[in-house]
Amino acid sequence: MPDLVVAGAGMAGLVAAAEATERGARVVVHEKGSRPGGSMLLSSGVVWRHRELEDFRRECPGGKPELQRLVHERLDGDLAWLAGLGARVVARSTGNRATVGARFDTRSLTDALARRVGDLRLGEPLRELPDGTPVVLATGGFQADRDLVRERITPEADSLLLRATPWSTGDGLALGRSAGAAATTGMEEFYGRNMPAPPARIDEAQFVPLAQLYAHHAVVESDGETYEPTTWSEIDVVQWTARRPGARAAYRVARARLAERVGERTVGEMVAAAERAGAPVHRGSGDVTVEVVAGITTTLGGLAVDEHAWAAPGVYAAGNDVGGIATGGYSSGLAAALVLGRVAAARALEAG
Ligand SMILES: Cc1cc2nc3c(=O)[nH]c(=O)nc-3n(C[C@H](O)[C@H](O)[C@H](O)COP(=O)(O)OP(=O)(O)OC[C@H]3O[C@@H](n4cnc5c(N)ncnc54)[C@H](O)[C@@H]3O)c2cc1C
Numbered sequence: 001m002p003d004l005v006v007a008g009a010g011m012a013g014l015v016a017a018a019e020a021t022e023r024g025a026r027v028v029v030h031e032k033g034s035r036p037g038g039s040m041l042l043s044s045g046v047v048w049r050h051r052e053l054e055d056f057r058r059e060c061p062g063g064k065p066e067l068q069r070l071v072h073e074r075l076d077g078d079l080a081w082l083a084g085l086g087a088r089v090v091a092r093s094t095g096n097r098a099t100v101g102a103r104f105d106t107r108s109l110t111d112a113l114a115r116r117v118g119d120l121r122l123g124e125p126l127r128e129l130p131d132g133t134p135v136v137l138a139t140g141g142f143q144a145d146r147d148l149v150r151e152r153i154t155p156e157a158d159s160l161l162l163r164a165t166p167w168s169t170g171d172g173l174a175l176g177r178s179a180g181a182a183a184t185t186g187m188e189e190f191y192g193r194n195m196p197a198p199p200a201r202i203d204e205a206q207f208v209p210l211a212q213l214y215a216h217h218a219v220v221e222s223d224g225e226t227y228e229p230t231t232w233s234e235i236d237v238v239q240w241t242a243r244r245p246g247a248r249a250a251y252r253v254a255r256a257r258l259a260e261r262v263g264e265r266t267v268g269e270m271v272a273a274a275e276r277a278g279a280p281v282h283r284g285s286g287d288v289t290v291e292v293v294a295g296i297t298t299t300l301g302g303l304a305v306d307e308h309a310w311a312a313p314g315v316y317a318a319g320n321d322v323g324g325i326a327t328g329g330y331s332s333g334l335a336a337a338l339v340l341g342r343v344a345a346a347r348a349l350e351a352g
Pocket residue numbers: 007008009010011012013030031032033035036037038039040041042043044045046047048124125126127138139140141163164165167168169171172207208297298318319320321331332333334335337
């Protein structure tokens with residue numbers, strides 16, 4: 001009999017399993033997909049926090065202050081722990097002055113964590129809660145379940161691009177709820193990116209390079225309405241787009257703005273990438289218009305937990321299965337998964 005069962009071999013689940021193994025526990029990790037790494041493997045690998053806790057509070061006002069403080073205070077130590085496991089750090093900064101953290105090579109991060117897990121059961125989803133063994137639910141949210149997304153987030157669910165693995169369908173949420181865990185507010189919130197619209201074809205290797213991240217340099221229009229972005233992360237723009245007809249919008253960019261930089265790329269480079277992928281792009285004499293579709297990456301609402309990642313008796317949760325951290329805004333899903341994953345494993349074994 002194991003000391004701990006973990007559902008999900010993505011960021012939170014692998015971290016929880018590695019922490020538990022380090023503590024000498026016998027751990028079984030169930031993974032629904034055919035490989036470890038979850039959406040983390042597809043991600044940019046930037047594990048970050050706001051520079052100041054007050055900024056986290058201000059940008060994510062609906063989140064639980066105790067959980068935000070926990071992530072804020074533990075992240076730097078947890079990043080050092082992760083690097084110590086052999087995960088390759090690509091950059092020791094985030095490229096954003098408002099945040100601090102590190103960027104990991106996600107292949108190396110997955111491998112470094114997965115090799116610490118003795119019993120990793122690929123293609124074996126956790127379907128019911130174990131009897132008498134503590135469990136960490138880390139199944140990655142519910143963005144891949146169209147019905148839940150339609151019910152909770154947008155009637156345009158069928159038009160959204162799923163910008164994540166296909167396996168996170170709300171299993172952790174359902175299992176946690178069946179044990180009596182509460183759900184948080186903000187179930188209608190999600191993190192994502194606007195992406196080149198159909199007929200563009202986008203495979204998972206293109207989720208990061210094809211993101212259209214220049215709403216601040218564009219006039220954003222959909223079905224006769226315009227939208228003014230309010231956040232640097234543009235999370236408000238993608239959430240607005242998701243609720244427009246066909247989950248679509250158009251970005252109209254003046255030619256003079258194409259040379260503007262957003263992170264490592266120029267606006268013009270992002271437009272050209274969308275065009276190459278097959279999105280409708282209309283070039284006028286003074287501007288360029290790109291059609292985009294909302295891409296859903298992770299849901300932000302989920303199970304309610306306390307500072308020990310406890311959700312219900314014997315049931316702990318981490319990663320995107322947990323809500324109440326980024327509510328009202330956006331914060332690093334990888335950071336929350338790292339911090340809560342370690343806390344969940346430690347507490348589950350202590351309480352054991
Ligand atoms: C393109 C992209 C870019 C991103 N960039 C960033 C970034 O730079 N910084 C950042 O902080 N975040 C980023 N994210 C988000 C980040 O990847 C997630 O927040 C993070 O992976 C969440 O960790 P998790 O463990 O909850 O979910 P995941 O890493 O997705 O792992 C969940 C795992 O659970 C498995 N699973 C599902 N159901 C079951 C079941 N019943 N039983 C067993 N296993 C199950 C899934 O198959 C999956 O492997 C990005 C995501 C994507 C897709």
